[in-house]
Amino acid sequence: MTTTPEDPTTALPGRPAVVDLATWQKAREELLVREKAHTREGDALAAARRRLPMVEFDGTLEVVGPDGPLPFLDLFQGRDELVVYKHI
Template identity: 55%
Template sequence: MSIALPEIVSREEWQTARDALMVKEKELTQATDAISAERRRLPMVRFDGKYEFEGPDGPVSLLDLFEGRRQLIVYHFMLAPGQEAGCPGCSIVVDNIGHLAHLHARDTTLYVVAPATLPEIERYKERMGWTVPWVSTGDGFNPDCGIDGGFGISVFLRDGDEVFRTYFTTARGGDQLVGTLRYLDLTPLGRQEAWEESGRGTDGPGHWWKRHDEY
């Protein structure tokens, strides 16, 4: 299948087109900054549940997951009890998590949680070569976060020993966590998904994702 490629132009014409696009990129950056500010101003809800998670060193509470920091980001991973492998989409998200020292420097902790048992989680982590911290949720926590078998990202704030939920997103909201997509969005062929450009691909959003050892 032939793919429609960009038009070939002179260096001067390319620079003119690039400068025109940069104006729109700056507008998008400013709009994104405005939405981020609005997100920071969202009201929050107290999270009083006495949840108990299973970690490598034994049972831990939601408050424990903060590790003494003020903020906690939780990625709800799709790995259910009895499953040998996690969701490919969730797996590409975890593949794209950077060094946690950068989050820790801003008083923020990140954990991945899943309903699977801790041994099942540890086996999958070993297969994928991940070191990001995980815990097993058990019952209650995911449903209280609006997770019913799917995935999502929850954000919590700690004020002393009180815990508040400040943000949640799922579906295409998870794209913002995937650096791989940000890189592909810079290229002329993009993600090569059907919605982007006619003739560039047939995949739906994320349908081409696989676990990194399965490509």
């Protein structure tokens, strides 16, 4: 069951107005255009981030592990990737 205020042009504070279906559909279509543009821009930003140049890192830089100091590359233990979790 749906209830509407006596005067649909006056919205409750903090709530959108109650309108007819055609008005809602028009507003929804306009918002959808903006949402799609937002998604495309986000995709473009992510692609640009992936294309950023890389910086060579000195793997001999010493870090402190659970067993004391060691070269950064030794953290990989022969693997291609290193996953780091930060617990606060």
